[in-house]
Amino acid sequence: MANIKGIALPLLLAFSVVHFPIAESAWLIHYHIHVRNDLPLINTPPGRPNLFLHCKSKDKDVGDRPMAIGQDYTWDTMINLLQTTLFFCNARWTGRKRITFNAFEAMRDETRCMKYRNSCMWSVRRDGIYFSGDNSTWKNEYPW
Template identity: 70%
Template sequence: MGNLKSVALPLLLAVSIIHLPFSESIWFVNYHIHVTNDLPLLNSPPGKPNLFLHCKSKNKDIGDRPMVKGQDYTWDTKINFFQTTLFFCNARWEGRKRRSFDAFVAYRDERRCVMHHQSCMWSVREDGIYFSKDNATWFNEYPW
């Protein structure tokens, strides 16, 4: 009986993946996460970083990124089998504010980010961190 269980789960998984159209199977979708520095310069000279971003998941550290105004921090991910993929970021606006936010959460973003070429777009602004699924409509999801 134990051998039947060890065969049944992989077989069920294979059948479910084959049954789904390729574009609908979340395990094949590559999601693009973009975080853009849209903060005002204020007292920072042009060309000097005014935003410091550190993004990571449980298994992958994307690293620290000093960002100048208008710069985009981008990485790709796929959703894992258990749909628990999570990337979070710590944003520090030089000399002003700090905020942590979830840049990609599988159960939250698998549907909403697929609308615009599988992109999850974030914009760090003076009053918070905004999300857009279409690069046209923005929502302040993480106020400072």
């Protein structure tokens, strides 16, 4: 029995390294998620919210936030060992549209969000939710 216990732990550790290809120390990195309200000013007085955003994961609710044009909603996260970290947001453009989008997926965003200071940048616009990993190139990933 003693020999089996002595072998089991190294085998378990070897198995976990082989099957979870997370980048070395990636689970120690803080990722910064930013969602900015870049919607046009339509039937909303300046400074008043025209976007309502609620973001959360299975384990953490980062809150419901009314956002005026130009405001930024931010939070930090780290990737868990199983690479299952996922934050999603429900966005509601007052009187117009609603959408749910994944603001952070560990497997998808581990590499692409490291280009700009470990940040995942999102912009809510008239035609959808745009992503940028470098804060200069934007792609509409979630059309309304």
